Amino acid sequence: MYKSIKYRITLVTSIIFIGFILLVAMASNFIFKDFLMDYYYQLLQKNDQSIINNYKIYVTLIEESAKQIGTNSKVFDLLKNNNTEGNITEILDGIKLSNTRILAVILYDTNGRYYTSSYVVDYPTLSELLKDKRIKEFVANDKKQSLWLIRNRGLAPYYNNTYYKSAYGVVSFISKIYDENKRLCGYLVIDIDPKYFYQRHFGVSDHADISVYLYDKDIGLLPRQDEQTQTLLKLSSVIKNRKIDTNTLKKENSLIRIDDNTLLDIVRIFESGYIVILYDISEFGRDILTYTILIVIVSSLLIGMSFLSSTILTQTIYKPLINLVDKIRKYNYSS
Known part of the structure; x- marks a missing residue:
């Protein structure tokens, strides 16, 4: 009888402690896994x-410069x-020198003659540019009146930029030029190094946990010369497997989880x-x-302590109770 009382006291106190600790653990897991993850998404x-x-x-x-x-x-x-009276190259250089990532500024007339900014060699003719359907x-x-596009063909073989390779494409802005009578008289082309769109002053740092790419619906994913092949293949696979479809491209500023460790976001720029x-997000995970x-x-430590505490509490309650019962029994026997 006494032992059953002892076990009941031990069981009840243990259940209370264990239940309390499990509640704390579940609440902590919710805070770390769900609440913090949601907050992390919001920051991204x-x-x-x-x-x-x-x-x-x-x-x-760029458009105002044009x-x-x-x-x-x-x-x-x-x-x-x-x-050619006056230095047209100086005018074109005025735009080019406004940012180090502008590779070239080219001016075409409607007959196909063209003029380039300094240090641009063998730029494609207008007829060669027109081979691009866009x-x-x-x-x-x-x-x-104007067009932004990503190009990976029909590029100049040389730009005066030691950090650039034409194999990795350019971002081009093309604008039509009209005279005082609103008649078309030429085209202005500004070629920009894609690296400009990867720079940290756009809010994307060079940290290892963030990678930025350019994607065009017509030519696909533009490779980065400083990116690991494995990551590039991974992203290309995502696009080819239609995880990035037309509907996805319409959803700006929406995070897509492509695996346990990677979030993908699409930002339309033109x-x-x-x-x-x-x-x-593997590090965060x-x-x-x-x-x-x-x-x-x-x-677990608290659960262990709960058992110890319950045992001590049981002994504290059990021993006085046994002594009291013994005294009552002795009193009954003596009377």
Whole structure:
């Protein structure tokens, strides 16, 4: 009888302690795994919004620079009359020198003659550029005044930039030039090193947990010369397997989990061009796992302590109870 009382007391106190510790462990796991992960996603999305805003600013700067060319009387005179009086190269260099990642500025007239900024060798002719269907459609469309696109063909074999290789493509801005009478007289082309879109001042640092790529619906994924082949193949596989489809491309600023350790985001920067951002969350996942394991260990220790505490508590209650019962029995026997 006494032993059953002892076991019941031990069982009840143990269940209370264990239940309390399990509740704490579940709450801790929710905080670390769910709440913190959601908060982490929100921070990444805010980072994406910062990237979008910075891209828009840079795109606007390039477009405003092109407008300056389009209002220059020397440019009109050159395009209409092939008058080389004055230094047209100096005018084009004015745009090129505004940023070190601008590779070349080229001015075409409607007859195909072209003029380039300094240190650009053997730039493709207008007829060669028109082999690109997107450029050909742009030139034929009277309503469209400018075009942003990613190109990996028909590039100049040499730009004066030791960090650039033409095999990795360019981002081009093409604008139509009109004279005072609103008649088309030429085209302005600005080639930009894709590396500009990977730089940290856009909100994407050079940390190992973030990788940025350029993606075009027409030419696909643009490789990075400083990127590991394994990561590039992984992302290419995602695109080829239609995990990035038309509907996905319409969803700006939305994170897509492509595996346990990688989040992918798509940011549209112009008509057919997108920034693809890969977030490696394996380190964050390891931190969450570490904290979860720590909680489990602490919980286990507390469970062990609960058994010890329940045993001590049982003894504290059990012994006085037995003594009291013995005294009552002795009293009954004596009376």
